[in-house]
Amino acid sequence: MLEAFKEAQIAASLDEVPIGAVIVKDGVIIARGHNLRESKQSPLLHAEIIAIEEAARVLGSWRLIDCTLYVTLEPCAMCAGAIVNARIPLLVYGAKDPKGGAVDSNVKLFEIPNLNHRPEVISGVLSSECSQILSSFFKNKRN
Amino acid sequence: MLEAFKEAQIAASLDEVPIGAVIVKDGVIIARGHNLRESKQSPLLHAEIIAIEEAARVLGSWRLIDCTLYVTLEPCAMCAGAIVNARIPLLVYGAKDPKGGAVDSNVKLFEIPNLNHRPEVISGVLSSECSQILSSFFKNKRN
Numbered sequence: 001m002l003e004a005f006k007e008a009q010i011a012a013s014l015d016e017v018p019i020g021a022v023i024v025k026d027g028v029i030i031a032r033g034h035n036l037r038e039s040k041q042s043p044l045l046h047a048e049i050i051a052i053e054e055a056a057r058v059l060g061s062w063r064l065i066d067c068t069l070y071v072t073l074e075p076c077a078m079c080a081g082a083i084v085n086a087r088i089p090l091l092v093y094g095a096k097d098p099k100g101g102a103v104d105s106n107v108k109l110f111e112i113p114n115l116n117h118r119p120e121v122i123s124g125v126l127s128s129e130c131s132q133i134l135s136s137f138f139k140n141k142r143n
Numbered sequence: 144m145l146e147a148f149k150e151a152q153i154a155a156s157l158d159e160v161p162i163g164a165v166i167v168k169d170g171v172i173i174a175r176g177h178n179l180r181e182s183k184q185s186p187l188l189h190a191e192i193i194a195i196e197e198a199a200r201v202l203g204s205w206r207l208i209d210c211t212l213y214v215t216l217e218p219c220a221m222c223a224g225a226i227v228n229a230r231i232p233l234l235v236y237g238a239k240d241p242k243g244g245a246v247d248s249n250v251k252l253f254e255i256p257n258l259n260h261r262p263e264v265i266s267g268v269l270s271s272e273c274s275q276i277l278s279s280f281f282k283n284k285r286n
Contacts, residue, residue, distance in 0.1 A: 037205055038205075041204050042196060042199045043205040044196055044199075044228070053185060053187055056185045056186055057185075060184055062184045062185055063186070064186070076228065077245075077255075078220075078223075078224030079221075080220065081220030081224050082186065082187055084220065085187070085189075085219065085221050086186035098257075100257070100259075102224065106255055109250070112250045113249060114241075114243070116243070
């Protein structure tokens with residue numbers, strides 16, 4: 001999660017909402033991502049999406065078997081859906097997102113019926129740091 | 144929707160699950176997409192995602208204001224979340240997806256609380272053709 005947090009710091013340095021992600025397989029980081037929505041003017045380029053795309057490219061497969069996705073903030077619906085579609089077995093996230101979170105907060109997407117894959121979830125890892133970097137970012141924006 | 148259906152036919156010709164999408168702004172198709180998950184081995188490359196990425200590139204903005212997304216099948220959670228994130232005001236889809244549909248069927252994602260955008264939805268357009276091309280594809284796969 002420290003590595004995902006470093007990615008969030010890179011996003012902050014680019015004036016992007018500071019969210020970062022890494023994907024680990026067999027103890028090795030195979031993909032990294034940080035939010036690039038504004039820089040690239042793409043609604044899709046959340047940290048998780050960038051990392052998932054890179055991991056699929058590295059593995060040469062759309063099935064990210066035996067991979068763990070670490071992300072600093074609870075994923076939104078798009079990213080939670082992408083985690084299901086990529087068959088990622090384990091999601092570890094930092095801070096909860098009461099407004100947009102689609103895993104535990106606003107909707108529990110992994111608990112809906114008929115899913116063809118249900119990731120395991122660990123939450124609250126490095127939560128205060130992951131939350132703090134977001135609060136500082138938005139506080140500076142308001143100043 | 145006929146143009147989205149043509150995209151689905153292209154997907155079928157590539158041995159991809161036949162789903163197609165187009166995005167229209169001011170009466171003009173600005174982006175097209177068909178499912179490329181297997182060809183590109185990417186879990187993200189659903190028809191809608193490809194079309195949204197292209198539309199954002201064409202418009203130079205992550206906000207797809209005044210755009211309508213036409214897609215042959217009810218979007219999954221990832222794509223429904225992407226539609227929200229892209230602020231697409233109107234979604235028109237063909238066939239319902241009882242298993243993976245995240246708009247009306249398996250989960251009603253646009254009805255969850257706290258969304259920062261709620262697209263309008265028209266469903267059932269060219270529904271039997273959009274459904275039939277999928278049934279034929281899977282029937283051939285089983286033979």
